[in-house]
Amino acid sequence: MKFCYKFLTDINFEPSCIQPCCNVHGITVPQFEFHGGAVNMKDYTKFIEECLENIQSGSSICKGCPELYDIDESKLLGKIISTKFNAVSFNMHRYLCNCRCTYCDLWKKNQVGYKILPALKSLQDQSVLQDDCFFSWGGGEPTIQPDFEDTSLYIASISKQQYIHTNAIKFSPNISHLLSENYAKINISLDSSSPKTYKAVKGVDAYNKVINNIIEYRKKSSDTAIELKYIIFDMNNSISEIESFLVFASRTLQIKNVQFSFDFREVNKKAISYTSLLAAAFFIKRAKDLNLNPIPFFVNLDILKKIIKIQL
Ligand code: SF4
Ligand code: SF4
Numbered sequence: 001m002k003f004c005y006k007f008l009t010d011i012n013f014e015p016s017c018i019q020p021c022c023n024v025h026g027i028t029v030p031q032f033e034f035h036g037g038a039v040n041m042k043d044y045t046k047f048i049e050e051c052l053e054n055i056q057s058g059s060s061i062c063k064g065c066p067e068l069y070d071i072d073e074s075k076l077l078g079k080i081i082s083t084k085f086n087a088v089s090f091n092m093h094r095y096l097c098n099c100r101c102t103y104c105d106l107w108k109k110n111q112v113g114y115k116i117l118p119a120l121k122s123l124q125d126q127s128v129l130q131d132d133c134f135f136s137w138g139g140g141e142p143t144i145q146p147d148f149e150d151t152s153l154y155i156a157s158i159s160k161q162q163y164i165h166t167n168a169i170k171f172s173p174n175i176s177h178l179l180s181e182n183y184a185k186i187n188i189s190l191d192s193s194s195p196k197t198y199k200a201v202k203g204v205d206a207y208n209k210v211i212n213n214i215i216e217y218r219k220k221s222s223d224t225a226i227e228l229k230y231i232i233f234d235m236n237n238s239i240s241e242i243e244s245f246l247v248f249a250s251r252t253l254q255i256k257n258v259q260f261s262f263d264f265r266e267v268n269k270k271a272i273s274y275t276s277l278l279a280a281a282f283f284i285k286r287a288k289d290l291n292l293n294p295i296p297f298f299v300n301l302d303i304l305k306k307i308i309k310i311q312l
Pocket of ligand 2: 101
């Protein structure tokens with residue numbers, strides 16, 4: 001039978017539904033209508049079981065997804081009803097952001113997400129979170145979501161780890177506290193190393209504020225708790241911009257992990273320029289020279305092969 005293990009292990013809160021994944025493959029994902037409050041796990045489990053039946057009979061749900069595998073049905077017996085999640089993702093605030101990135105359309109809707117704490121407490125009360133369950137804040141921008149502070153503190157209070165994608169325009173004392181207690185890691189897409197490029201790429205004049213906030217966060221965190229990301233495209237792919245970004249990460253912040261990615265519009269059209277691929281090759285080499293770990297973020301094998309072929 002066709003099956004995806006995310007049905008058993010992952011739950012993802014979207015602005016008007018719950019899904020087993022956050023749909024990075026652009027597929028028709030199972031969507032269980034949800035607008036906040038408690039999650040009725042009995043109903044959600046029934047919904048997933050119905051989706052599975054439909055998938056077997058060739059419905060469009062999950063069709064073409066590389067994560068849909070053929071498995072031996074006997075191995076699955078009873079597992080759906082004993083679902084326990086090990087990954088919970090928050091994207092109900094997907095359309096709420098104080099940044100205006102040129103490669104992103106999400107902020108244009110400008111909608112606040114529903115409060116997530118009641119949903120989270122209901123999962124905990126129904127004992128459907130594994131001991132090592134991991135929480136991830138996507139977005140939108142979580143620090144301006146109304147119950148971010150309460151919810152992230154609650155996650156720490158039940159001794160679970162969380163990974164927070166933030167643009168760091170707003171300083172969050174709560175994030176600083178969670179970093180100091182080793183309860184969180186954060187990921188910031190800086191995409192630049194100067195106020196001019198930042199404003200061009202991110203659409204707001206906030207470079208200095210963001211840099212100051214990152215430096216404040218770093219004072220309370222380990223060298224692996226902050227990850228800086230650089231989405232490479234034609235507005236920021238100069239070697240000098242990337243060199244300054246990496247030197248800032250290495251010498252000023254003294255962090256370990258730097259991610260690189262590409263503008264998804266170009267990825268989907270298979271239109272990444274040679275200059276951007278060259279910039280990525282430089283990113284990897286120079287990061288290693290500076291004792292940083294360069295990490296590809298949703299970079300597929302074909303693109304990686306092209307980057308590796310480039311001789312510097
Ligand atoms: S098969 Fe793919 S689209 Fe469907 S739930 Fe799994 S990861 Fe998501
Ligand atoms: S910070 Fe994230 S959600 Fe906000 S505009 Fe940029 S890419 Fe979009």
